[in-house]
Amino acid sequence: MEDEAPAPELSPLAEMGERDDESTLRPRRLAEFVGQPRVREQLRLVLEGAKGRGAPPDHVLLSGPPGLGKTSLSMIIAAELGSALRITSGxxxxxxxDLAAMLSNLVEGDVLFIDEIHRIARPAEEMLYLAMEDFRVDVVVGKGPGATSIPLExxxxxLVGATTxxxxxxxxxxxRFGFTAHMEFYVPEELEQVLRRSATILGVDLREDGAHEIAGRSRGTPRIANRLLRRVRDYAEVRADGAVTRDIARAALKVYDVDELGLDRxxxxxxxxxxxxxxGGPVGVSTLAVAVGEESTTVEEVCEPYLVRAGMLARxxxxxxxxxxxxxxxxxxxPPQAPGHSAPSLFDE
Known part of the structure; x- marks a missing residue:
């Protein structure tokens, strides 16, 4: 397998070596989780109802863009239930x-987290149907006409599934999921709360104006906010007195090519x-990717979502x-034909 290329600075995907930092900053309980108020309230009802009945809660599907806290919520679900968490990916x-081996090792009440569940192979997915509904799987022994199916309780x-x-x-x-939650992008005020909590854990002297500056450039994503906080911390410790103020944050993010709207290089x-x-286009994404020397998937999955949301690019x-x-x-x-121009646009509906 080829080594993965490093992700752009503002990619919402976790970078190699970033998992350890994330685990330190993850909230442990639902009360510590910042943002997503609707999801938190709904999930609290689901968990408290299940604990009151003394039964496992319904299976949970968490959907939304990367970097918003789906993995953190899966860990919180297990912690709130007092259960063990088993983690795998689609x-x-x-x-x-592969799935049968994992399911057979579960203890009653365990939480199984499957990240990128939309990428699970079809044979495993079909086995998962029965496991989610009836808590059993059919294991096929042998091949050909002599194959037999053995039910395994x-x-x-x-099951907590996460998908982008x-x-x-x-x-x-x-x-088959009893509860589905969609994660929304964070507003700057929520990201400031995330940053203040992370700064306390990391021992960073983060001033209010510094948190405001970083939050405004974090694309509504906690993972990016925490990543930028670490980069600004490095700058503040090396080239200043360690305090993260607005001026220090601006100077640091200029070094890392993050502009005032959160756009990177x-x-x-x-x-x-x-x-x-x-x-100004129109142009295909593969042609655009060649022009900037990147893979088309990087342009499509990392750059485009934010550029579209920021109103700078139209599909x-x-x-x-x-x-x-x-x-x-x-x-x-x-030009007059550009979407958003005051003149009538060829692309307007």
Whole structure:
């Protein structure tokens, strides 16, 4: 297997070597979890109801963009129930036997967390249907005409699935979850709370204006906010007195190519190529990726979601198009046909 290329600074995906830092900063209880008030309230009812009945809660599906706390919530669910947590991922369950081995080792009340559950192999997924509904699996022994199916009872458990692409889940699998929660992007005020908590744990002297500056550039994602906090901390300790103020945060994030809107080098390269090389588009994502020297999946999964949400890029049937806001951010005048321009646009509905 080839080594993974390092992710862009503002990728919401976890970088290699970042898991240990994340585990230190993860909240341990639901009361410590910042943001997602609707999900927290719904989940609290589900867990308290289950504990009152003395039975495992319904299976839980957590969906939403990466970096918003789905893994943290799975750990919190296990902690609130006082149960053990077993962790795996969809890509790791290639065969039904892989899943059967894991399910057979569960103890009553355990929480099984499957990350990227939309990528689970079909044979394992079909076995999971029966396990979720009836707490048993059918293990096939032998091959050909002599193969026999042996039912295997498993202990009642709670499955927590996490997915960044809920639309990729099959209907039968989605329907077997009793509770589905969608994670939303954080507002800057919530990210400031995340940053203050992380700074306390990491021993960082984070001032209020410094937290405000970092939160505003974190793309609504706690993982990115914590990553930027660590980078600003390094700058503050090496080139200043260690205190993270607004001026220090701005100077540090300038070094790391994170601008005031939360765009990094790759984001600006995509916008620049779209505007300067292709006249604002439309252009296909693969062509755009070649122009900036990146994989098309990186552009599509890391850059595009935020650029679209920030109103700087539009997806059209003919390809990607730079909006008037993108032209303005690059210091250029938008053509009349750019989406968002005051003049009528060819791409407006």
């Amino acid at each position: 890509p790791a369950l290639e065969r039904a036997g 498993i202990a009642p458990f709670t 692409r809920s639309g990729a889940l099959t209907g039968p699998l989605r329907d 790759l984001d600006r390269a995509v916008l620049s190529a779209l505007v300067r090389s292709f006249g 059209t049937p003919r390809g990607r198009v730079a909006t008037a806001a993108a032209w303005a951010h690059l210091g250029l005048s938008a």
